[in-house]
Amino acid sequence: MRDLSQDNIADEIGMSAGNFGKIERGEIDISSSHLLQIAKVLKINITDLFEDKLTLAEKENTYGFATKDELENLSRQMQNLIKREFEKLRKELPVKKISQKKYLKSKKFKK
Secondary structure (H helix, E strand, O other), rough: OOOOOHHHHHHHOOOOHHHHOOOOOOOOOHHHHHHHHHEEEEEEEEEEEOOOOOOOOHOEEEOOOOHHHHHHHHHHHHHHHHHHHHHHHHHHOOOOOOOHHHHHHOOOOOO
8 A cells, every 4th residue: 555565665674575475475473563563664553454454356346436346236226217317218219110011112122
């Protein structure tokens, strides 16, 4: 969210990027001092690291201020509205019935 790479954060806390990557993947445990340093680099409260918030993958599914699910729901609502309006227009328009013989004799059909 702060547009920092693993290398940036690792450098800020005095750790190799490889070890920082292992921490992110849960392969090694992190010391409380490193945890505090990471919170400072990210400019967040250390308790934020322990709260159950959206994962990065879930945040990537956001579009501006709406989530992907909200946009999909809006899209379905719009499709239903368009279908209803189309049906309403179709019922309101006069239907011109013409026999097949008349159609075949009409100028539209002739070449």
